[in-house]
Amino acid sequence: MASRYWVVSLPVQSSASSLWSRLQDSISKNSFDTPLYRFNTPDLRVGTLDSLLSLCDDLLKSNNFVEGVSNKIKRQIEDLERISGGESTALTVDGVPVDSYLTRFAWDEAKYPTMSPLREIVDNIHAQVAKIEDDLKVRVAEYNNVRSQLNAINRKQSGSLAVRDLSNLVKPEDIVSSEHLVTLLAVVPKYSQKDWLSSYETLTTYVVPRSSKKLHEDNEYALYTVTLFGRVADNFRTNAREKGFQVRDFEYSPEAQEGRKQDLERLLQDQETLRASLLQWCYTCYGEVFSSWMHFCAVRVFAESILRYGLPPSFLAVVLAPSVKSEKKVRSILEGLCDSRNSNFWKSEEEVGAIAGLGGDADTHPYVSFTINFA
Incomplete structure (x- = not known):
């Protein structure tokens, strides 16, 4: 033609x-x-x-x-x-x-x-x-x-651990939540993992010994849990930040996770x-x-x-x-x-x-x- x-x-x-x-x-x-x-x-x-x-x-x-x-x-x-x-x-x-x-x-x-x-x-x-x-x-x-909107969700799903949505990486058994204890999620640079494992227990008082567990790792970061008393959580965040560890705000909620999944399906449709x-x-x-x-x-x-x-x-x-x-x-x-x-x-x-x-x-x-x- x-x-x-x-x-x-x-x-x-x-x-x-x-x-x-x-x-x-x-x-x-x-x-x-x-x-x-x-x-x-x-x-x-x-x-x-x-x-x-x-x-x-x-x-x-x-x-x-x-x-x-x-x-x-x-x-x-x-x-x-x-x-x-x-x-x-x-x-x-x-x-x-x-x-x-x-x-x-x-x-x-x-x-x-x-x-x-x-x-x-x-x-x-x-x-x-x-x-x-x-x-x-x-x-x-x-x-x-x-x-x-979908691109924003995809960026959260595929970005680095410093920015991505963590809900699909965390299972209920990874989280301890009681009247006194909380579990935080720390994003640790890959090259600093040994430093994290040797120092997280001393970043503040009342950290549960040997409570840190690695959940996920990407090209830049590793995601670790740490369990401690809730009343020292803010102090832990501050000290962790000073050492180059990022504590991500996260609250495990099956309802919220299901809601995000439904929102994604709706947007795709x-x-x-x-x-x-x-x-x-x-x-x-x-x-x-x-x-x-x-x-x-x-x-x-x-x-x-x-x-x-x-x-x-x-x-x-x-x-x-x-x-x-x-x-x-x-x-x-x-x-x-x-x-x-x-x-x-x-x-x-x-x-x-x-x-x-x-x-x-x-x-x-x-x-x-x-x-x-x-x-």
């Missing part, structure tokens, strides 16, 4: 069908590897020259916006599919592949009445795409919020539900945005053709997908089919340069041309 197309309009001198046949013959003889299609633009409401010039001032900005939203949704689809380990489903518009929709484009009269002013059509397209972009931001933010919902929404809205973009391109080629060739509208709009090596040859063919006398019908040389700012090639070619990328 090609992802880079030229939309071109050529001035018609005799008949559009005759020009189309000449173009087909030239392409097939000189650049046979270049797909060529008619781009069906309807007879739109021209309005005044001033309104067309004013509209063209905004066309590039609007095109970049719609194209940007289209690409943003496509990237979101790729990210979501990559997270799930799946492969992206082919993107479609109204049930057909996007390239087929472009090359067989048909104007949706019900959605965009051709008797509406061009400015109204462009504004409607912009508003519809802007609403989709706003919805995308809200949905992505909701999904990312759940992902952030929420993440998958939101991911599937967002992915389906993106596939659907990509089609809507792409359709809006192609209608915008039809307005654009119509407006620029009127400004370039004059009235009444008499031009042939086509879509081509030349390879990089064929571009110069195709440009030569297109220029050979142009009658430059009709080009720039309403414009001075300065105005030609201004129209070139629309992103086409008005300053280098005697025909309307712009590129559509949906890679």
Whole structure:
């Protein structure tokens, strides 16, 4: 599937069908590897020259916006599919592949009445795409919020012993809790374990001898228990900290541990539900945005053709997908089919340069041309 197309309009001198046949013959003889299609633009409401010039001032900005939203949704689809380990489903518009929709484009009269002013059509397209972009931001933010919560939990589960959640490392039999005795959990640097074992009993009074037991070890730390009288626990924490041992605040609670487990399961389920919902929404809205973009391109080629060739509208709009090596040859063919006398019908040389700012090639070619990328 090609992802880079030229939309071109050529001035018609005799008949559009005759020009189309000449173009087909030239392409097939000189650049046979270049797909060529008619781009069906309807007879739109021209309005005044001033309104067309004013509209063209905004066309590039609007095109970049719609194209940007289209690409943003496509990237979101790729990210979501990559997270799930799946492969992206082919993107479609109204049930057909996007390239087929472009090359067989048909104007949706019900959605965009051709008797509406061009400015109204462009504004409607912009508003519809802007609403989709706003919805995308809200949905992505909701999904990312759940992902952030899960990432925070994962960091607690997979981080070092200095920061991670300890509840799944401690068993009920590891904890002594009575009216007078408590068990503390100490995080000891791996290289200081001998120091810990030789000194913990003397860090304060009333430490139960030989009560320290190693529960877990990671790349940086080891987790030890120590049992002592509750009334000296604060003093033990202070003295342990001075020797480089961290006593973690911890209270063993089966209920709290079960609650955390349920929260994790709920977040995992929420993440998958939101991911599937967002992915389906993106596939659907990509089609809507792409359709809006192609209608915008039809307005654009119509407006620029009127400004370039004059009235009444008499031009042939086509879509081509030349390879990089064929571009110069195709440009030569297109220029050979142009009658430059009709080009720039309403414009001075300065105005030609201004129209070139629309992103086409008005300053280098005697025909309307712009590129559509949906890679």
